[in-house]
Amino acid sequence: MKRNMRKLFRRGLLMALLLALIVPMFTACKIGDGGKATTPPTGGTQPTAAPTATPTAAPTAAPTAAPTAKxxxxxxxxxxxxxxxxxxxxxxxxxxxxxxxxxxxxxxxxxxxxxxxxxxxxxxxxxxxxxxxxxxxxxxxxxxxxxxxxxxxxxxxxxxxxxxxxxxxxxxxxxxxxxxxxxxxxxxxxxxxxxxxxxxxxxxxLAGVTVYLHNKAMEKSGLDTSKLPTTMDELYDILKTFKEKDPAGNGQTIPMLLDLRGMNMGLAAGYMDQGMDWVLRGYFDKADQKYKPYVFADGYKDFIAEMAKWYADGLIYKESFTINRDRQRELVGMNRVAGSALWYTTVTAPLVDAWKADKSIELLVPVELKGPKGYAKSISDTxxxxxxxxxxxxxxxxxxxxxxxxxxxxxxxxxxxxxxxGDYWKLDGELPGGKYAITAIPLPEGQNAKYFGNFWAGGSFAMTQKMVSRFPDGTVSMDGDYINKHITDTEHTRTPSAMGFSFLFDMQKIEQTCSRTDMNTKIDSELTKFVMGTRPMSEWDAFLEELKQVGLDAWIEAFTEQYNTHKPK
Amino acid sequence: MAEKSLLLPKKGRKWSAFKRHIPYYLLILPGLIWFIIFRYLPMYGVSFAFKDVAPFEPVQDMLKAPSVGFRHFKTFINSYYFKILMKNTLEISLLRLAFGFPLPLIFALMLNELRNVRYKKVVQTISYLPHFISWVVVAGLVTMMVTTDGGVINNILKAMGRKEIYFLGDVRYFRSVLIISGIWKELGWNTIIYLAAITGIDTQLYEAAIVDGCGRFRRAIHITLPGIANIIIILLIFSIGGLLNAGFEQIMLLYSPPVYDVADIIDTYVYRKGIIEMNYSFSTAVGLFKSAIAMVLIVLANVTAKLFGREGLW
Amino acid sequence: MEQKTLISSRRKKWRVDRITWFDYFNVISAALLSFTFIIPFLIVIGSSLLGYEESVSRGSIYVLFPQSPDFICYKILLGHGSAVYRGYLITILRLVIGTTLNLLFTGTMAYGLSKRSLPGKGILTTIVFFTMLFSGGLIPSFLLYQLLGISNTFWVMILPVLINPWWMFIMRNFFREIPDSIEESALIDGASPLRIFFSIIVPLSAASFATIGMFYAVMHWNSWFDAAIHITNPKLQPVQVLMRNVVLTATSTDLNNEIMAGIAKKPPSNALKSAMIVVSTLPILVVYPFIQKYFVKGMVVGSIKG
CATH class of the missing domain: 3.40.190.10 (Periplasmic binding protein-like II)
Structure with missing residues (x-):
């Protein structure tokens, strides 16, 4: 027995020695090894040394010989x-x-x-x-x-x-x-x-997330397009009519297509004392002077209860919270979406062709839409x-x-x-006020453009605002129209608590004490459950209590500190 | 050859045995080196779990990062997700076991009772098929079958006048989808072992039973089942050993935020934390935690197998 | 031989029993079960022929029989410039190169370890076996591949999966079945073990090589996760990753820019998904009936002896 143990020990020692020999050998070998498979040296300790001459041995690697010199x-x-x-x-x-x-x-x-x-x-x-x-x-x-x-x-x-x-x-x-x-x-x-x-x-x-109502869907459903909803109840009735009249036919109509962001930025503020902040995902509670996750906001529970009702009544697309933007665009493009609360281009882009063929198509923005506590739409901070x-x-x-x-x-x-x-646009010169007049050149019917901004970097809203882009017949594209009329509208939108300084929050410091993503994941997941009715609203308070286990206190403390630090005195 | 080596003194015998086997060592060497590089070097990387590494540093610098002890483990065990993940992982595994384990056995017994050999072959061939299809395809098929937007099952529900069900987004149904699709994929394949074991049963036993006037049902219960009990127990014990593997690939492909509550398992969490959020240290710690527990489970399974008097894995 | 006598004795046994309700039930349920294995594939084929117009008029649905079959999806997937071809090329390269290397590494190691007289056999086996119990995990491997310089290269799909310890042990058991006398006589003739391995052992155990090789091949064919996380270059993505993108996220980025850029209306995503499934499973469906018996054999041998 003892001898066996000793033997085993000796073997183990030998193995360890062997390992110790082989491992460094291989770590040393790896660079030579890598040569056969497109490997720039990993940088190691001198990351700033001359740009690597990337050997591109793999047959399908970069098509052009990379100019690599400084x-x-x-x-x-x-x-x-x-x-x-x-x-x-x-x-x-x-x-x-x-x-x-x-x-x-x-x-x-x-x-x-x-x-x-x-x-x-x-x-x-x-x-x-x-x-x-x-x-x-x-x-x-x-x-x-x-x-x-x-x-x-x-x-x-x-x-x-x-x-x-x-x-x-x-x-x-x-x-x-x-x-x-x-x-x-x-x-x-x-x-x-x-x-x-x-x-x-x-x-x-910007207020880029908006409620849109498709004018053709309204007309087909026998609704008056000049009477846009001003309250959530009116909006509900319109969606209900969409559901009943089924303007898309075959039961294909989607009265309301939204996602979490769309729902929160486009509608939630109506129930809250302040606008929604979808970046920080919180608000400042004046009562106890704390910055908290948005689900704690006064009235937010009522908002979710309302959304749950809409969902249960079949007004909100069933798979709203799991589909991606591609699918959203496809649904819009198939003319199934009558109402929506999404980022504006998600809706305008798929309808471009239809709009060019029939310019009476309009996406209506219910600017006066209000909840019990004010305008429903939120504007984001810079x-x-x-x-x-x-x-x-x-x-x-x-x-x-x-x-x-x-x-x-x-x-x-x-x-x-x-x-x-000259292909898809033309610069017509400068307008008074430093803006540029641009003519959008329409495409022949049934054709798509050949280029969609692959090389576009450094996009800036400042540049967008410098242009006034029109088609030759004087019309403005649907997204251009939204930009001109609504996207910077501060009058009909609500501002979040930390407006004007939310971008100063030190996220690195916040993340040292709490995990924002864990909190967001938990809230997202539970909110969708409440809306979809897989969790009853009666458990709302239990849900808020659960957040404590996800690190709520640390979250509040970290955000409150940042809020107080950066709040203008 | 063995006789010759016996004549040598002990030390020399060993050396000569070693020398004689050098060509075999050379054959083993490439594989051994591979194991060291691709299986043991990553184990060295679990040291990240005890550090705070910045994801964008070169790996060499990561290895030099100062130790933070068991901080990440503590954070994980104290976190809300720990309970949820353990619960989901174990529950999904156990559900799989409860339904996925007996069904292939029953199916095998049923196949065994089919009279027409050719028909049996055809059924077998068809039922093995899904095993050869990747999870990507199966997940695609599942989404098609269950979507509320024109999916086959919801169309049937609608035709029956029922309300449509959003299976993949509903915490009440998601696990059923997981388990049923898992069974669908592996049912046929898992019968192979049982069928093989059944062919190994001594036919004389059956003949004796027939002579005694035993019906088919009783023969299945009293001869076939005990005859393959060995393999059943072994398989059962080792599926308990693999309890922490709740089906990463399948869940990865099918889950979404509304069902995280019932679907998020340790492996998906490790993936999200590590690959998407790039919290390398924390993610490694969670992964290490899982590996350690899984290892304990497998060892326990092996001990149990031996307790039952069966041959274990080692 | 044994099998045959077994079956014939079974047949005798059947004759003893009368046909009862159970037989009907059994036959019917087996048929129904088989049907559930097939029907999803039929629906996929039907749906892949759905055109844009029909999907607008009938709604985005999955159907067995499209009213006016539209082959646009196949034009995209199989037309000139399609990424599917490149995906298949990568998959096939991966399968061929990967499986060959798998067999080489697994075979040599298994043969070495199959020698019962090998000193240090226990330690070597333990080294291999331990990796079946414990692994470094996702992130350390991820970083290791970067360190080795194989991430985002073809080799990241091959090297990390060179040896499956489980299959290696199965193979070792295969080799142990070979009578020592064959090798010994060759040894006496002065052949080196290396030569013996390649000229005697490999041909002798062709069947087991075929079986294990096929396990590896299926693994390579179906893998997508490794490629999805370690490969960022879309040109190196195997067909399974392409399929994941199309089927589960409806992403048609870079699928076939040549044809897609020229069409007026993208086909419905349901149809594209379905077509992608058809295109990427058809080869295996065609080959499968011919090879499945090898799997079964290997599975049986492996499970009983492993």
Missing amino acids: PTEAPSGPKFGKIVLWSNEGGLSNAPVPSDPEYLERMHAYVLEHADIDVEVIVPPNDGDVAKQRLAALLSGNEPIDAFKGIIADYVAKGALQPLDDALAKHGQACFELWPETYGGGWAGMKGPDGKIYGVPNLPS GTQGWMVPKKSKNVDGVIHYINWIQSDIRNYKTVQNGFE
């Missing part, structure tokens, strides 16, 4: 080297079909010539989760992307980004000039806790969304130069957004 000392390649763009500006996700490959070639050449930079575009998958996962893999991978759009705070907190101050100082004049002071925030929201700039701002305070450069990118100058080039000239901007001038 931007400043490239004798042959483009002056600003190469950048890889995660093209999630929005044009593509709304596109009915993909861009034409040949058109993309031309656009690539155009950018190469005019901006002196080689831009490779990655088209993100349309599904949110798949895209998120792909992006995460790209960000942590060895072949990083160079620019993408997103909520800055989410990525700063994880140390995923590199500061842009130097690059902006060198190449970013136009970016600074474009963003007007009047938007407030913006650049302030792009700052990390260390005071450095991590993004190029994208959106100001976005903390922007264009960012991941830490692993080696061409931050190139990215900023490219965005600056785009933002420096309306022509550049329109070209990367909508294609070459």
Whole structure:
């Protein structure tokens, strides 16, 4: 027995020795090993050393030989080297079909010539989760992307980004000039806790989520399109009529298509003392001077009870909370959606063709829609969304130069957004007030555009506001119409508690004590259950109690501290 | 050969045995190296569970991050999700066991009683088919069958005048969908073992029973079942050992936020936390926690198997 | 041989029993069961032919019989420029290269370990066996592949799954069945174990190689998760990942830009999903009846001896 043990021990020792020998051998080997399978050295301890000459041995890897030398000392390649763009500006996700490959070639050449930079575009998958996962893999991978759009705070907190101050100082004049002071925030929201700039701002305070009623559906249901609902009850009645009259036929009508964001930003404020904040997901409770998750807001329970009633009555599309934007767009495009509470382009984009064929189609915005406590729609605070450069990118100058080039000239901007001038748009000159008149060139019937903004980076609402885009017959597209009339409407919308300083909240600090995602996941999941009726409203208080186990107290404490720190004195 | 080596002194005998086997070691070496790199090096990576690593650092720097002890484990065990995840994982596994375990056995017995051999072959061949289809396809088929928007089952419900049911988004039905689709996929395949065991039963037993005037039903109960009891117990014990594997792939493909409450299992949580949210350390800790418990379960299963007097896994 | 006598004795047994209600019940329920295995596939085929117009008029539904079959989905999936071809190419490369390497690594290791006289056999077996009990987990592997430089390459689908310990042990048991006398005579003739392995053992155990190889092949064919998380380059995605994107998230990004850019109306997502399922399962449905008996054999041998 004893001998056996000793033997075993000796064997174990031998094994450990062997392991100790083999493991380092292999970690040393790995670089040589990697050579046969497209591997740039992993960077190791010198991440900033010269841009790697990426060996592209895999047969299907990057089609073009990558110009790799440093931007400043490239004798042959483009002056600003190469950048890889995660093209999630929005044009593509709304596109009915993909861009034409040949058109993309031309656009690539155009950018190469005019901006002196080689831009490779990655088209993100349309599904949110798949895209998120792909992006995460790209960000942590060895072949990083160079620019993408997103909520800055989410990525700063994880140390995923590199500061842009130097690059902006060198190449970013136009970016600074474009963003007007009047938007407030913006650049302030792009700052990390260390005071450095991590993004190029994208959106100001907007009311992009809206209730839409399809005028044709109303007409077919025998409703008066001039009488838009002003109360939730009236809206309910209209949806009920949709359900009964079934304007789409075959029982296909969807009286109300919404998702969690749409429901909360488009309707919830009517029941609450303040607007909804879908970024921070909270509100300031004046009674006990605490910043709390929105589900605690006075009246919010009534709102969910109302939504549950709508759902039970079959007014809300059954699979509303599980489908992705692609499916939402498909449903809209099939003319099944009579009413909706979604981001406006989700509804306008799929109807573009139908609208061009029949310009009497209108998406009606019930501006006066109110709940028991006021207007139902919320306006967001200045976005903390922007264009960012991941830490692993080696061409931050190139990215900023490219965005600056785009933002420096309306022509550049329109070209990367909508294609070459003359194809789908034409610049008609400057209007008084510094705006530009643009003519949208209509497509022949039954044809799609060939380009949907693959190369579009640095999208900025500031630029959108500089354009007045019309079709030759003087009409304005449906989304343009929403932008002109409603998107910055502060009169008929409610503002969230932390309006004007919500973008200053230090998310990194908050996440040190609580998990925002755990809290959001839990709330999302339970809310959908309440609305879908799989959990009775009588358990609402139990639900609020459960949140304590998800770290509610830490959440409230962390957010309240941030609120008090940044609240204007 | 063995005789020759006996003549040598002990040490030399060992050495010569080793030398004689060098070619075999060379054959084993590539596999061994593979195991060390792809199975043991990641085990080294579980040290992340005791650190706070930043996801965008090079891996070498991650390994150098300072230790935070068991903080992530504590956070997980104290978190709300711990209870939910353990509960879901175990409940889904047990439900699978309760329904998924006896059905193949019953199906095997029924197949065994089919008289026409050719018919039996056809049924078998068809029932094995879903095993060869990936979960992606099965999940696609399931969504098609159960969607409220024109799905076959809801169309039938509607035709019967019933209200449609949103199976995939309803906490009351989601697990049924999981378990039924799981059974659908593996039912036929899981009968193979039983059918093989049945063919191994001594036919004389049957003949004796027939002579004694035993009907078919009694023969199935008294001869067939005891005859394959061995394999049943082994399979049962080892499915208990794998209790923490509640079917990651299937759930990943089918679940959505409205049903997280009943569908979120440890593996999906690890995936979301680690790959999507990039909380590498925390996610590794949760994964390690699961691995450790799973290992204990398997060892226990093996001990139990031996207690029952059966041959264990090792 | 044994099997045959068994069956014939069974048949004798049947003759003893009268046909009862149970037989009818049994036959019918088996038929119904088989039907549930087939019907989803038929519905998928029917739905894949749904056109945009019909889906607008009849609603987005799944049907057995479309009124006016529309082949647009197949045009997208099988037309020129379709990503399906590239996906299939990757899948087939993965299957062929992967399975070959699997067998090479598994076979050699199993053969080495099959020698009962091998010193250190116990330790080696334990090393392998331990990996069946405990694994490093998702994130450490994820980072390891990045460190090794294989993430986002073809090899990330091959190397991490080279040896399945369970199947390796099954194979080792196969080898142990081979009488030692065969090898010994070869050894005496002066052949090296390596040569013996390739020239005697491999041909002798062709059946077991085929069985285990087929297990590996099915694994490669059906895998998607590894590719989905370790590969970001859409051009390296196997057909299963493509299918996941189309079938479960209705994502048609980069599916066939050439054809999609030219059509006026995207086909309904139901139809596209269905067509994708048809296109990606058809090969296995065609091959399956011919190969399934090998699986069954392997499964039986593996389960009894493993």
